[in-house]
Amino acid sequence: MSAPAIKVENVWVRFRPYVDRRPTLRRSLATFRHKETQLVEALKGVSFEVQKGEAFGVVGQNGAGKSTLLRVMARTLRPDEGRVVVRGRMSTLLQLGVGFNAQLSGSRNIYLGGLVAGLNKKQVDERYDEIVEYSELGDAIYRPMKTYSSGMFSRLAFAVAMHLDPEILLLDEVLAVGDEGFKEKSMATMHELLDRSGSIVFVSHAVRQLADFCDRAAWLDEGRVRAIGEAHGVVEEYREFVQRRRKELRAQGLA
């Protein structure tokens, strides 16, 4: 078997947020004497591998650490312990509207988005027409992006991301706002990527869709991998857990 596209090894991420997450000079001086920081362990020793040609899903409750995990894989957040090895060109869609300037037209933002992701101007020039066509935005491409709906935003963002020739794609919830037509189109494009032995890491609360799309999945629970394996199985386990939890809570509420 060839080397994995992403290898996550024993990753720990600890945040030490102050009262309002914005440490200030005064508070920092105060905490100099008695360290009064709250420790949040967002990831607690997470390890797994994503193979080439594989779609890998990540499920878990709010605050489980999914977005943090993706940021570590995107290498914008350095883990406190452990490491991440990435083999291949990566494209990330972690948050909608990132890398775009809403004041500028969609057209200029295609350049901005491409350049942010590491292309040079000539490379964006070559891809420009395809991106516009793929996004299906028509004349809206010349309007400032602040006039776009969230679905239009996501169309353009996805179109740019997929035209960066990624070998690895990280997606965090961003396709949820696309309409049916665009969802189908984006799914088809992602399948093409997988066929070219690219890899996709996919975070979504639409767990049924996620199970259908992904080969394997991991269930993150309070920063730990609770289950990992074939996607349907993991998602089923997660769903049962959530339902059991809800029943317990309801029972407590009644008691």
Add this chain to the structure above:
Amino acid sequence: MTTTTPSPVYYARRFNEYMAELWRRRDFVWFLARGNIKARNASTVLGLAWWVLNPLLLGFVYFFIFGLIFPTQRDIAYLLSGIFVFHYSSQSMSGGANSIIGNSKLLVNIRFPRLILPIAFLLESTFGFLASLVVLYLIVIPFADVIPGPSILWLLVALPLQIVFNLGLAAATARLAVPFRDITNLIPYLTRIWLYMSPIIWPLSMLESVSETFQGLFRLNPMFPIIAVYRTALLGYPLAQADLVAMVAWCLAIGVIGVAMFIKFEGRMVRYL
């Protein structure tokens, strides 16, 4: 392409790799700087004219205060050259910090050498500075009988040095202001004190009336030699070798220290955004 974490410099393992990556992304820097301008133009009526209007108004305000109301400085060429050079450096403090704080979404989600953001700001403010020099000549040629001579070639020395200085300043401020947001509130006051300490609103001859130690203290201000060298370039003042040496030393020192502070902090930066 294989990349692993962690590493001393989060983006790349080595300093030269970091610089190579910056260079590789020069189109991005350029676009970011120009993109800011375009965005501003789209949302203001006067658009590009602000590049000329801003320094003009700034010069007018200071001339009004320090030339007319409290007449400490009636030499408009001396005053404006000082103001514009000073403003170019002082705005890189708040600009450097804002380039990081204002782009937190980008930093949290996308991986690139973070120094790109202050550099793009610097590039943008350099356009503004060059525009202000045009304004300077538009005023001082008719009103102060200043004719630019061959000494203007000194700009080719002064400008690159000040760019290095400003980059260091922007990077250092960003490094400090990201974890300690209070600093952004302090910047306007620091800027004002710095302005009053610089040879802009008071004439150089004023220094002769204070003690030697005090003089030495004023000369410790990096703005002192920087403005002096610019006045040679722009207004043909005689050049003191000591000023040139001091300017080179200050600019290189601040540039290197600021950039080093910034890059060292880069890996932890997103935790404060």
